[in-house]
Amino acid sequence: MNGSMSRRRFLGLLGGTAALSAAGWSLARPAVINPCRVAIPAALIDSPWLRKAWAGIDPAQVWDCHVHVAGLGDGGSGIVVGPQLSSALHPLHYAQRLFYMNAGCAHDAPGKVDAAYAARLLNLCDAMPAGFKVMLFAFEQFHDETGRAHTERTAFYVPDAWAAKLARDFPERFEWVASIHPYRRDALHALQAAIANDVRAVKWLPAAMGMDPASRRCDAFYRTLAASGVPLIVHCGEEQAVKGGDAQAWGNPLRLRRALDAGVKVVVAHCASLGEDSDDDGRSRPSFDLFLKLCAEPRAKGLLYGDISAITQRNRKPALIRTLLERNDLHERLLHGSDYPLPGILPLTSPATLARAGLLPAGAVGDLEIVRQHNPLLFDFSLKRLLAWQGHSFAPAVFHTRRVFAASKA
Template identity: 50%
Template sequence: MKRRSFLLGLGAVGAAAWAGSRWWPDGEWRNPCLPGLPQALAEHPLVRAAWDGLDPTQVWDMHVHVAGTGTGDSGSGMRVNPTMDSLAHPILYTQKRVFMDAACASGDSGVDAAYLDRLLHLATAFPPGVKFMLYAMEQFHDDGGHAHDVHTGIHVPNAYVRTLAQTYPQRFEWVASIHPYRADAIARLEQAIRDGARAVKWLPSAMGIHPASAQCDAFYAALKRHDLPLIVHTGTELSVNSEGHSQDHNNPLHLRRPLAAGVRVVAAHCASLGQDRDWDAGDQAGKVSSFTLFTRLMNEPVGVKLYGDLSAIPQFHRYRILPTLLENAGWQARLLNASDYPLPGILPIYLLKELVRAGLLKADEAEVLHAIRRHNPLLFDFVMKRSLTWNGKQFDARCFETRAFFDRTTGVST
């Protein structure tokens, strides 16, 4: 197989891994998309405890994806690569349907509208003031700054997520996605800032961006000038089509360049998956875990402006770094909570049983979390992370009160 895929992970889990699991009913591989949270769950002590010590008006989930097909009358402009609708590409074909199932994106109103309706419905389980930061996704561009649809897995235009944030300001903020090689990259950035963008998001392997390239320097200078954060995927990418693209672009060490330029950088997922070449050991260096490189960078003087987001980390192929994150008191102010929605709606990738075995969750907590997940994956992700414990340590409230990092009107966490 020429490329790794998120769905390979699903296949690796297999029915045998779930046999006998108390938190995984037989046959329930799909998101049941159950409506509203029952009162018994909404008022459960575990849910109430999750809000202890938090100001909901400061809680922003900083990593939420918007997806759809762009068909019908939504006017979204979203586009997915045609290979994801072709049985000639079975992994991509299945992958798209898994994501849409996770988001309950089906129905007579069309995929785009169903995706949005479900997200808005899930948000009602959160107190007023809690917001969700919606991500745009730029197309793949070559070194000359030219877009290529054939190499683009999914395209979510800035205009669409901007419109959603402006239409539902009580729940949504938005994050722009701008390719730095574009001739008009700076102009687009400045327009996005005027339109209220809270950050810029890159997925280097899927977008064709080398973060250590000098081609990015002018963009970094503009980000620094406007004090706008840059969110960069780090570690192996499995969810978006990266066929023919370089996974090395996701190496955390490449972030030294924007950090040296004074940019506040968020390493998405804390580089919690895969291996990257340790360029510090020379051109012939071998690979080490991507998280090892993220850790090195966090502890360097240049890394003082480096942050990590907690999205996807409790998944079965990432959770082993959780003890390190929970124990490191010095990092708590630099870890930002995020769900990576709709991924929490893909039930097989969160092995609550394994989190219990690892000593990160209690068995009775896992029972409640599984029940919440069937109704509201967004709330499940939040309550789960508030419940994680290692040697008596939990994620600090600062990890969840992320608004100050992105809202320049409230100040910046440093």
């Protein structure tokens, strides 16, 4: 959604959103609207900060493992936007959808939104070095305990077929990630079909989709995943972007023990960096601490990973970033993901704030801010490559994610 969208209407919705104000975001026009610029200015091509970001990195090994597909379902994609995101009667979530579409630079010409979103993402990838890829997420509907889908409780739905088609049409830049509810009667058939179609992972968001990763109903699904080597990417910790089910507790990292015990390769999205969950003793602790606890358990050896998408957003604590930078022992298990299109939502991430926290060179802030206006994927990658704390930075292995997702038997 570009200049054709009414900026006054957009800003009016945002101005009434309490969550944005509570997070301390500026709602001034330049800080909110993504200008959706194209080619990076020539003066930045030789930026010492961008050169430093790519130093020691093999672009062919960089698969951004957390990228969302979005749209309106207007181009034969099968995407469905639920009422909570499509109706102004739900102002917070409606404003979030406007943010996402603006961040993805999808214009609102009838019948072309889905194509515009995909085209913009492809253009961003084509501006990256050869070999760089993104992993496109499908997104499952909410299902109840009987395995029946409920569209009225589904925030948005992105079919596997659409994500797979984009990856098939543009194999130089896109891989795809399925999203299959394990309670579905056809879950195993759908999973086997995805594996046969070169899927790279399966994505779950338990609180929004209505599945409990600790349920025995997942066992057959886990056996198939383990046999194939296809990883399971699971959102853990608090979920704020979409709603479906009411069981936030299903996002507790400790509920992934069942999958690990079955031999499944598991990626904890965002390293469970937001919210709190119950520990084994019943006490409430930061979900991030429970992720670290799970990492230390023998069952997790060689199987448990965490993606670092969203960790630089304003609603994450600097101490969490410091911990991840300092824990060199975890770097082989950390994976780069951008959470695109969120890096294009200007108020979400503040390089200047990270610099004031001592996590980013102050001299890099200006270049990063300009880069973001042109290429949020490059912005997010460079920002995380430049993060540092007392001599610690993320090892190149964190960004060489292909090693995890190309190793499946798919």
